[in-house]
Amino acid sequence: MYRIVFLLLTPFFLWSQNSIEEPRQEIDSLYREDQFYFSLSYNLVQNRPTGFKQFSFSPGISVGFLRDMPFTKNRHWAIASGMGYSYNNIKQFINSEELLGVGAITPSENIRTTIIAHGLEFPLEIRWRNSTPLSHKFWRIYTGFKATYILDARLNLETSFGKDKQSITNEVNRWQFGAYITAGFNTWNPYIYYGINPIFKDGSKISNLNIGFQFYIL
Numbered sequence: 001m002y003r004i005v006f007l008l009l010t011p012f013f014l015w016s017q018n019s020i021e022e023p024r025q026e027i028d029s030l031y032r033e034d035q036f037y038f039s040l041s042y043n044l045v046q047n048r049p050t051g052f053k054q055f056s057f058s059p060g061i062s063v064g065f066l067r068d069m070p071f072t073k074n075r076h077w078a079i080a081s082g083m084g085y086s087y088n089n090i091k092q093f094i095n096s097e098e099l100l101g102v103g104a105i106t107p108s109e110n111i112r113t114t115i116i117a118h119g120l121e122f123p124l125e126i127r128w129r130n131s132t133p134l135s136h137k138f139w140r141i142y143t144g145f146k147a148t149y150i151l152d153a154r155l156n157l158e159t160s161f162g163k164d165k166q167s168i169t170n171e172v173n174r175w176q177f178g179a180y181i182t183a184g185f186n187t188w189n190p191y192i193y194y195g196i197n198p199i200f201k202d203g204s205k206i207s208n209l210n211i212g213f214q215f216y217i218l
Contacts, residue, residue, distance in 0.1 A: 032218075035217070035218055036216065039215070044058075045209060054091055068080050068127070079124075094111050115155055117154075117172065119148040120151060125142050173198065178194055180192060
C-alpha cells in the first residue's frame with residue numbers, strides 16, 4: 001500500500017521541485033542604459049602658440065550621472081542629460097619672455113607650468129545602441145554637447161628660482177563649451193572631446209582637446 005502511494009506522489013514532488021528551481025525570468029521592456037559615466041583622457045590642447053611643448057601626462061577626468069530617456073519602441077535611440085565633475089591638468093613649457101616679459105628672467109628659460117581646473121559639467125547627448133533587455137553587452141555610439149562651469153583654476157610655475165602657485169580663476173572663461181563623441185562595444189569606448197571656446201579670456205587661445213576612453217555603468 002505504501003509503495004503504491006509513494007509511486008503516485010513521486011511525479012507531483014518532481015514537478016514541484018522543477019517549478020521552484022526554474023523561476024521565470026521577467027523581462028523589463030522599459031529598461032534604461034548607461035546612467036553613470038567615467039572618462040579618462042589625455043589633453044592634447046588646440047591652438048598651441050609658438051614654442052608650446054607639453055611634458056609628462058596631461059590628464060582629463062570626468063565622472064557623473066546621465067538620465068537615459070529612450071524615445072523609440074525598441075529603446076535603441078535615446079537622449080540623455082545630466083551633471084558631473086571635471087578635472088583638467090595641462091602641463092607645458094613656456095618661455096619666460098612670453099610669460100613674464102623680456103628681462104624678467106635673465107637669461108630667459110623654459111618654465112614648467114601646470115594649469116589645473118576643476119568644474120561642474122552638464123552633458124546633453126543623443127544615443128544609439130543595439131541593446132536588449134537581457135544583455136548589457138552591446139554596440140553604442142553617443143554624441144553630444146557639454147557645458148562646463150569652472151569652479152577653480154590655478155597655475156603652478158617652476159623656474160630656476162623656485163616654485164609658485166597662482167589663482168587664475170578670474171583669467172579663464174568660467175563657462176567652457178565643447179562637443180564630444182564616444183563609441184564602442186561593452187566596456188571600452190574611445191572618447192574625443194573638442195573644446196569650442198578658449199580656456200583664457202585674453203591672450204593665449206589654447207583650448208581643450210581630450211582623447212581617451214569613456215566607461216558606463218547602469
